[in-house]
Amino acid sequence: MLNTNCNFLAADIMDIVRAFGCESEDFTHYFSYYGGKFFNSIEYLGKFYDFEVEREVQNDLEYKRYARRFSKLAFYNVLKTVKGELPWGALTGIRPTKLAYTEIEEGRDFTALFNQMGVSEKNIQLTRSVIEGQKDIYANKGGEDLFVSIPFCPTKCEYCSFITAPISSTKKFVKDYLYCLEKELNSISPAIKNLRSVYVGGGTPFVLEVDELERVYAAINAVFNGKCEYTVEAGRPDVFSEEKLKLSHEYGVTRICINPQSFSNKTLAAIGRKHTEEDVYKAFESAKKYPFEINCDLIAGLADETPQDFEKSLIKAVNLGFDNITVHTLSLKAGAKLKENTKRLSGSGIEEMLDISRKILTDSGYVPYYMYRQKYQAGGGENVGWTKPNKACIYNVNVMEEITNNVAVGANAVSKRVFLNEGRLERFGTPKDLKTYIEKLDKIIEDRLEFYK
Ligand SMILES: C[S@@+](CC[C@H](N)C(=O)[O-])C[C@H]1O[C@@H](n2cnc3c(N)ncnc32)[C@H](O)[C@@H]1O
Ligand code: SF4
Numbered sequence: 001m002l003n004t005n006c007n008f009l010a011a012d013i014m015d016i017v018r019a020f021g022c023e024s025e026d027f028t029h030y031f032s033y034y035g036g037k038f039f040n041s042i043e044y045l046g047k048f049y050d051f052e053v054e055r056e057v058q059n060d061l062e063y064k065r066y067a068r069r070f071s072k073l074a075f076y077n078v079l080k081t082v083k084g085e086l087p088w089g090a091l092t093g094i095r096p097t098k099l100a101y102t103e104i105e106e107g108r109d110f111t112a113l114f115n116q117m118g119v120s121e122k123n124i125q126l127t128r129s130v131i132e133g134q135k136d137i138y139a140n141k142g143g144e145d146l147f148v149s150i151p152f153c154p155t156k157c158e159y160c161s162f163i164t165a166p167i168s169s170t171k172k173f174v175k176d177y178l179y180c181l182e183k184e185l186n187s188i189s190p191a192i193k194n195l196r197s198v199y200v201g202g203g204t205p206f207v208l209e210v211d212e213l214e215r216v217y218a219a220i221n222a223v224f225n226g227k228c229e230y231t232v233e234a235g236r237p238d239v240f241s242e243e244k245l246k247l248s249h250e251y252g253v254t255r256i257c258i259n260p261q262s263f264s265n266k267t268l269a270a271i272g273r274k275h276t277e278e279d280v281y282k283a284f285e286s287a288k289k290y291p292f293e294i295n296c297d298l299i300a301g302l303a304d305e306t307p308q309d310f311e312k313s314l315i316k317a318v319n320l321g322f323d324n325i326t327v328h329t330l331s332l333k334a335g336a337k338l339k340e341n342t343k344r345l346s347g348s349g350i351e352e353m354l355d356i357s358r359k360i361l362t363d364s365g366y367v368p369y370y371m372y373r374q375k376y377q378a379g380g381g382e383n384v385g386w387t388k389p390n391k392a393c394i395y396n397v398n399v400m401e402e403i404t405n406n407v408a409v410g411a412n413a414v415s416k417r418v419f420l421n422e423g424r425l426e427r428f429g430t431p432k433d434l435k436t437y438i439e440k441l442d443k444i445i446e447d448r449l450e451f452y453k
Helices: 007-019 060-083 096-105 110-116 121-133 167-187 210-220 242-250 265-270 277-287 307-320 350-363 394-401 434-439 441-452
Strands: 027-034 037-044 047-054 144-150 195-202 229-235 255-258 293-300 324-329 367-372 383-387 405-409 414-419 424-429
Touching: 007 027, 007 060, 027 060, 037 060, 047 060, 096 110, 096 121, 096 367, 096 394, 110 121, 121 350, 121 367, 121 383, 144 210, 144 394, 167 210, 167 405, 167 434, 167 441, 195 210, 195 394, 210 242, 229 242, 229 394, 242 277, 255 277, 277 307, 293 307, 293 350, 307 324, 307 350, 324 350, 350 367, 350 383, 367 394, 414 441, 424 441, 434 441
Parallel strands: 144 195, 144 405, 195 229, 229 255, 255 293, 293 324
Antiparallel strands: 027 037, 037 047, 324 383, 367 383, 405 414, 414 424
């Protein structure tokens, strides 16, 4: 626990403290606000630091917003003198673009705030480019996206903390799970007025057998009008087949993901992916027989890869000609087998990898169009979706910027209802555990209908 006189600030402050790899025990914090000024006093390693920022506030919401902002900044300023700067400075939120939009919509230049918070010039530029890259999709707010969760995988990758399990241990649930999905999908039409996109993700949807996948697609047809973007996060190249690709095309899928993470066979073996570089080429070649847009996920910071190893993977992805390339920064959260291996968390080489990705992808004609950050991300990095012109994924922008309702079915699926005019949203989550989800299905269906009323 952080020693502070102001508990509502503790979580935000700890995000900054942890971003530097420090512990809460090292600090004592005293916060106050009077005379239109925010005061933060910090004791760290026997030294005292005082910060004050003048800012009048109009209401409680503004008071809390600035209290959080300036106390994070105070901690950032203390820690950067000892540990060095972070690329995103004192910004800790998941969506830097959302913060930028708030500033823009309230008539301010977002770069002033980003500068004040210590964000690097290149990350300010990245944010600007993402806003530009998504502007057509962002302008079209409202409507609904459908997410269908398939929480099954061929095996568990070492770095992954998603709630998915190897099919070997969950096969027994698949039949009941598909039945539940069918029932849920049949119940949701009152929640969908203007379907903007469909996303079948997880997990690894292509781990399902062909007839199982067909049940999912057939059930989605209860709400799919055959007109909008339709992504299947097919996933790992080791579960691709001609039949699954053909079926996907027949049911109206427009976009698929083939995710190498890395093109190095040594790295793939080290992270438990159970597929090779060769499998990626084969999956890509088969997928190219159909008019899909194809996304590729890569992760910077895997195993003991150097920036040069990462660059080789990136160049291979570019040369293959993926429409979208999503560059993730390794994030090791609870639930990942690699959690105890914290070597990468110090970020060695990560910034260089991200610089390489920006240069190579920009030079190859890709633009960044969505971005998000996670906790425990190596080197304080970010995840960025890059796209060839006019190939941006609508679903990714809608979800990241929270500009549409998200109707999410299946286990561990979070539906969101967005109240655009009020600047707020509500969430409705389903159980993570497969057995509980299956047992509670009827109640979930009832509660979701209530949620969308
Ligand atoms: C929901 S996962 C599903 C992808 C699919 N199952 C696959 O592995 O091909 C989406 C993406 O998140 C990224 N990801 C998963 N765990 C990550 C981690 N610990 N750090 C960074 N990125 C991660 C990977 O790039 C992955 O492709
Ligand atoms: S990275 Fe993909 S395949 Fe690997 S465990 Fe996570 S969701 Fe499953």
